[in-house]
Amino acid sequence: MAEAIAFYTLSALILGLGIMVVSARSAVHSVLFLVLNFLLVAVLYVILGAEYVAVIQVLVYAGGIVVLYLFVVMLVNLKREPEQFSDPRRLGKLGTLLAGAVLAQVIGIAVYSSTRGTTQPVAGGLGSDTPFLTGNTEQLGWVLYTSYLIPFELVSMLLLVAMVGAIVLAKKHL
Amino acid sequence: MLEITPLHYNLLAAALFMIGVIGVMVRRNVIIIFMSIELILNAVNINLIALSHQLQDMSGQVFVVFIIAVAAAEAAVGLGILIAFYRNKETVNIDEIQLMRW
Amino acid sequence: MVDTIIVPLLKIAVLINALLVSVTFLVLMERKVIAWAQSRLGPMRAGPYGILQALADPIKLILKEDITPAKADKYVFTLAPIMSLVPALVAFAVIPFGPDPFYYISDINVGLLFILSVTSIGVYGIILGGWASNSKYPLLASLRASAQLISYEIAVTMTLVSVILTAGTLSLVGIVEAQLESGIWFGFIQPVAFALVFIGGLAETNRVPFDLPEAETELTGGFHTEYSGMRFSLFFLAEYANIIVISAVVAIMFLGGWLRPFPNVAALSFLDVVPPWIWLIGKIFVFLYVFIWLRATLPRYRYDQLMALGWKLFIPIAIGNLVLTAIAKVAF
Numbered sequence: 001m002a003e004a005i006a007f008y009t010l011s012a013l014i015l016g017l018g019i020m021v022v023s024a025r026s027a028v029h030s031v032l033f034l035v036l037n038f039l040l041v042a043v044l045y046v047i048l049g050a051e052y053v054a055v056i057q058v059l060v061y062a063g064g065i066v067v068l069y070l071f072v073v074m075l076v077n078l079k080r081e082p083e084q085f086s087d088p089r090r091l092g093k094l095g096t097l098l099a100g101a102v103l104a105q106v107i108g109i110a111v112y113s114s115t116r117g118t119t120q121p122v123a124g125g126l127g128s129d130t131p132f133l134t135g136n137t138e139q140l141g142w143v144l145y146t147s148y149l150i151p152f153e154l155v156s157m158l159l160l161v162a163m164v165g166a167i168v169l170a171k172k173h174l
Numbered sequence: 175m176l177e178i179t180p181l182h183y184n185l186l187a188a189a190l191f192m193i194g195v196i197g198v199m200v201r202r203n204v205i206i207i208f209m210s211i212e213l214i215l216n217a218v219n220i221n222l223i224a225l226s227h228q229l230q231d232m233s234g235q236v237f238v239v240f241i242i243a244v245a246a247a248e249a250a251v252g253l254g255i256l257i258a259f260y261r262n263k264e265t266v267n268i269d270e271i272q273l274m275r276w
Numbered sequence: 277m278v279d280t281i282i283v284p285l286l287k288i289a290v291l292i293n294a295l296l297v298s299v300t301f302l303v304l305m306e307r308k309v310i311a312w313a314q315s316r317l318g319p320m321r322a323g324p325y326g327i328l329q330a331l332a333d334p335i336k337l338i339l340k341e342d343i344t345p346a347k348a349d350k351y352v353f354t355l356a357p358i359m360s361l362v363p364a365l366v367a368f369a370v371i372p373f374g375p376d377p378f379y380y381i382s383d384i385n386v387g388l389l390f391i392l393s394v395t396s397i398g399v400y401g402i403i404l405g406g407w408a409s410n411s412k413y414p415l416l417a418s419l420r421a422s423a424q425l426i427s428y429e430i431a432v433t434m435t436l437v438s439v440i441l442t443a444g445t446l447s448l449v450g451i452v453e454a455q456l457e458s459g460i461w462f463g464f465i466q467p468v469a470f471a472l473v474f475i476g477g478l479a480e481t482n483r484v485p486f487d488l489p490e491a492e493t494e495l496t497g498g499f500h501t502e503y504s505g506m507r508f509s510l511f512f513l514a515e516y517a518n519i520i521v522i523s524a525v526v527a528i529m530f531l532g533g534w535l536r537p538f539p540n541v542a543a544l545s546f547l548d549v550v551p552p553w554i555w556l557i558g559k560i561f562v563f564l565y566v567f568i569w570l571r572a573t574l575p576r577y578r579y580d581q582l583m584a585l586g587w588k589l590f591i592p593i594a595i596g597n598l599v600l601t602a603i604a605k606v607a608f
Contacts, residue, residue, distance in 0.1 A: 004176045011186045018190050018213055022197035027205055028352060028407065034209050035400065041216055048183075048227040053235050055389040057219075060242050063396030065212065065249045067403070067426065072253045073205055074407050074419070076266055083202045087269040095199040103192040107185060114181040127232030135385045136235075137446055143232040144239070155243045162247030169254030172261075 006047055014040050027073045031066060038062040052137040183224030190217035204266045208252055215245050287381050291368055299516045304330040306568045313572035337512075340505035345410055348502070353408040357503065357510035360401025363394045364517035371524050372449045373553035374534050380449070387448040388440065391525060392433055395480065399425050401514065402489075402499050409502035418499035420579060421489030425480060427583060431590035432476035435469045438594070438601040439529050442466060452533035459540040463530035468597050470530045472590060474563075477522035479586065481515060484571040488579050523563035524556070531559045 017037040024030040038061050045054035127143040144152055190213060197210030219238045226234025260266060304319065308326065311318030319326035344350055370387040372380035384390060399422050406418020440446055442462060443454040455461055463470045479486040490498035500511045527533065534552030538544050577585070 001176065003178055007178045007182060011182075014186065015189055015193065018193040021213060022193055022201065022206070022210055026349070027203060028349070028404075030206055030209060032352070032355070032404075034212065035397075037213070038216065039397075041220060044220065045223055048223050050223050050227065050235050050238075051384060051386050052389070053223060053238050055386045055393050056239060056242060059389065059393035059396055060246055061212075061216075063393055063399070064426070065246050067396075067399060067422070068249055068253060069205060069209060070400070070403055071419070071422075072256065074403070074415070075257070076205070076260055083267060085267055085269055086202060087272075090269070092200045096196050099192050099196050099199070103188060106188045106192075110181055110184045110188065114179065114184075127226075127234075127236060128230060137385060139232050140235055140239070144236050148233075148236050151240060155240055159243060159247050162251050166250040166254040169251070169258045 003047065007044075010040055010044050010047075014044070028070070031070045031073055034069070035062050035066050038066065050136055052140055180224045180228045183220060187217040187221040187224075190214075190220065202267050202269055204256055204268050204271070205253075207268065208249065208256075212245060212249070215241060284381055288369075291381065292365060295365060295368060295517060295520065296513065298520065299513050300330040300334055302516045302520065302564065303333060303512070305564070306571070309565065309568045310572045313569070334509060337509035338506055342505040342507070343502075345502050348410045349408050352404050354507065356401050356405035356408055357507045357514065358401070359404060360398055360514035361510045361517065363398040363401075364514050364521055367391045367394045367521045368524075370448055371521075371528065372452065372533065373556050375449070375452075375552065379534075379553060383447055383449045386446045388436060388446050388451070388525075388529075391448075391521070392429070392436070395518070395521070396426075396429055398514070398518065399429075401511070405503065405511065406499035409499075411502060414499045414501045417489050417501075421482060421499055424482075424486065424489060424579075424582060424586070427586040428476045428479035428486075428590070431586055431594050432473055432480065434591065434594035434598060435472045435476065436529070438598040439466055439469050439473075441598070441601050441605055448528055448533075451529055452535060455532050456535055456539050459538075461530060461532040461535075463532075466530070466597070466601070468593065470526070472594060472597070473529070474526055474566075476590065477526060478567070478570065479582070481518045481522055483519065483567055485574040485576045486582055487571075488576055488582060519564065519567055520560065523560045523567070526563055527556060527559035533559075 014037055017033045017040065020033040021030050021037060024033060038057060042054040042057040042062070045051070045057060126147045133139045133142055194210045194213035194217060197213065198207050201207055201210070219241055222234040222238050222241075226232065226238075256266065259271065263271070265271070304326065307329070308318040319329040322328040322332045344353055367390075369381045370384060370390055372383060374380070377383070402418050402425065403422045404418075406414040406416075406421075409415070439451075439462060442465060443451040445451060445454065451462075458465075478484075482489050490500070500508055503511060532539070532555075534556045536544070536547045536550065536555055
């Protein structure tokens, strides 16, 4: 019962804030709604028992990536309205309609497939053998450093390359 | 209706995904397009965590951590490109960024 | 129902009241200590020895006129001080004042990361405060302040990882219990991490010697130039509340939290008559005094020196400390 109330309020707020992100006139307001959206999604993760991922979401996503967006919005401080010119070949309304149709299809498929029986826990999946560890952090760490070690190293290389790339792109004089 | 199954999380994620897609299609400010892409990534993350909770498999959460890391890298590089472009052309309207169009 | 909703709400009410009152007294303490360091007496008029100055300052700020600049974005202008104060208060939800669940609001498994993530939300207050004022000096100051904050956040987070390795857990209660088990405070096992987290904490809260973003002589008040009255008092409260948070975190991680000195030595057990929360508050006071002492003594860093220190000195030391801790943890 409490979970249902929490889920419905959270999802209403998340979707409402998402719509505000997409439709706010000023870019700074958009960024602020995005921060709130991410904080609420982190709360949703806590409800689902993934508290480490929730804290990482706040620390990295809401506290790092969106700060980056806010910096760029402030540095790109334009005199004229950024969205004045519009390509006449745009078909925005048709696109929105198609997106709505695809959403209705996806909802239909999801509801139909959920009436066909529930899924069972996968035995022998790569990350399913950690019930001996308590705590979300320990379980995540165990799986990350044993089964997923190579992707972990690759992601660290990716972050290094992205860091070097971002610095080179944004520097004025090399 | 009162019991929250992974179907509810799927529907929430699908709706958030579509909001992000509409944002990418309709808005012309490049930064808002980037932020809509982050919404799309978040929708996928919600789906993964919900399924990881239901199937009791940590792979979903590991995947989410990787997605967050990759989103950080992509945001940094994308905004770097945007700043480099803005220095030349003084605009962030995506309809005016059309040097390489036909 | 009672102990999942009513009792935590009561605890939150008590904690927020205690925090806000202690922040006003911290402002007075700073003025007094700096005055004594400069051979003068500080505020002496309001009440005996100036104690009621802590009450007079908030009343003055509340009664001041509330000015909003003409072209400022008024929603963001009001939101910025709130986004600065709330994370400082929320971080106290996981700080334990004693071993019993009565002494803390909640003990989550990822308590230390929770504090770090909530502190990184506090950066928004500074950025938005500068931007919403719609004027040049606050904008520049807020960009500098937020760049400084996120640089030192990286150094502090990496250093705290080595402390987490030593303790073996992320929850704050668990870290103090680990210090109880090992018998030594972590400040002695990890002196480099202690120094680094303390100095990083100085930079995180914009205190001297890293207080260029709000230096009055350089930037006419920094990001809170255009703020007056109640909104300015929220920024002010946020800064001092952040100081208390950083002091509490350093006291818990490195100085044993609520443990008495030499917690495992039975000969000193006559010290157990002092309740655990008094030990923690005493340690927090020590750090608050050191913060204020540093403000009275040190000159401030230039901005490029500050950033060079954070990126080129602290982050390599933090990474080196982490590697050494990991090696020591495996070898012994």
